[in-house]
Amino acid sequence: MLDVRRLRLLRELSHRGTIAAVAEALMFTPSAVSQQLAALEREAGVALLERTGRRVVLTPAGIALVGHAEAVLERLEQAASELAAARTGLAGTIRIGAFPTATRTILPAALAALGREHPALEPMVDEIDPAEVAPRLRTGDLDVALVHEYDFVPTEPDLALDSLPLLEEPMYLATPANPATTSTASTASTASAASAAAHGTLPACRDEPWIVSAPGTLCHAMTVRAxxxxxxxxxxxxxxxxxxxxxxxVAIGQGVALVPELGAADPPGGVDLTPLPMRRRTRIAFRRGAGAHPAIAALTAALRAGVGPSANAPGPAVPAPRV
Incomplete structure (x- = not known):
């Protein structure tokens, strides 16, 4: 019989590529991970791994077994969801990951509604960039997360996760509106940026200084690729x-930027916001098979009620992006 805990390790290895990365993510020692994977190979009766330098590559048998592991882990999530639904009332913790804009604008109303409906349910929020969500959902560090994706930032599905649509919002080009508020040294740049806002195009800002998010984030990749x-x-x-x-x-003439609608809800004076033909889409992500868990279903309902008619219509869960 194949051990489910070892199948989880193999699944993580398929994503992370090294024993050390798996050990760090799951708080094991590398030697413990190696021993468990060796035991899984003995259980399977075939080689599952090939070592190439520091990295470990799955054999065809290993890749096939990861596919079966995904199906097994999905059924276990479904079983846990059904057992939770059989209990009376919602209680315990639900661990939520959310990006900063969502933490400020979407979550407060949803958590307030959740607290009124299910006072024994304790939400625990961890602010996190969507690029870090997928591994933390897979390992169980989070139960559900708000993630986003932008135009110009293609994402590939993560077979361990599902997601549901929540919100779609336009992107804006933010430029200084009043050159007089800036220093003499930056006046020419600011005047050019204000002119760019009038044109409402990215090419008009090609010579301007830009303000972008930290490298490695989806927001950074979105601006660069746009x-x-x-x-x-x-x-x-x-x-x-x-x-x-x-x-x-932007208001003091330090550059131009791309911002989503939620991030531009209360702009300071001195900023022009020009809508662009670009979108940011927010989704509710969770482990595949866990969407029917009462706590996740309750949070999903509260989130959708909070964003109102701007939410996408309910639809079937789809594989979540590898964010």
Whole structure:
């Protein structure tokens, strides 16, 4: 009989590529992970791994077994969901991952409603960039997460996860509106940026300094790729993750930026916001098979009620992006 815990290790190895990365993610020692995978190979009776330097590559048998592991783990999530539904009332913790804009604008109303409906359910929120969500959902560190994807940032499905649509919002080009508020040294740049806002196009901002999120985040990749699609590479001056701070910097002439609608809900004076033909889509992600869990279903309902008619219509769960 194949051990489910060892199948989880093999699944994580297929994503992470090294024994050390799996050990770090699951808080094991590398030797313990190696021993468990060796035991799984003995159980399977065939070689599952091939070592190439520091990395470990799955054999065809190993790849096939990961596919079966995904199906087994999905059924276990479904079983846990059905057992939870059989209990009376919702209680315990639900671990939620959310990106900063969602933490500020979407979650408060949803958590307030959840608390009124299910006072014994304790939500625990961890602010996290969507790029880090998938591994933390797979390992059970999170139960559910809000993730987003942008135009120009293609994502590939993660077979361990499902997701449901929540919200779609436009993107805006943020440029300084009042050159007089800036220093003499930046006046020419700011005037050009204000002119760019009038044109409402990314190419008009090709010579401006840009304010972007930290490298490695989806927001950073979105800005860089959107500019590349417009025919130029952005000249990055600042790396700032908080959209409120980004707009404050735009207002004083420190650069231009791309911001989503939720991030631009309360812009400071001195900022022009020009809508662009780009979108950001927010989804509710969870482990495959866990969507019917009462706690996740209750949070999903509260989130959708909170965003109102701007939410997408309910639909079937689809494989979540590898975010």
């Amino acid at each position: 500019c590349q699609a417009a025919g130029f590479a952005p000249r990055v001056r600042h790396h700032i993750d908080d959209f409120g701070a980004v707009l404050a910097m």
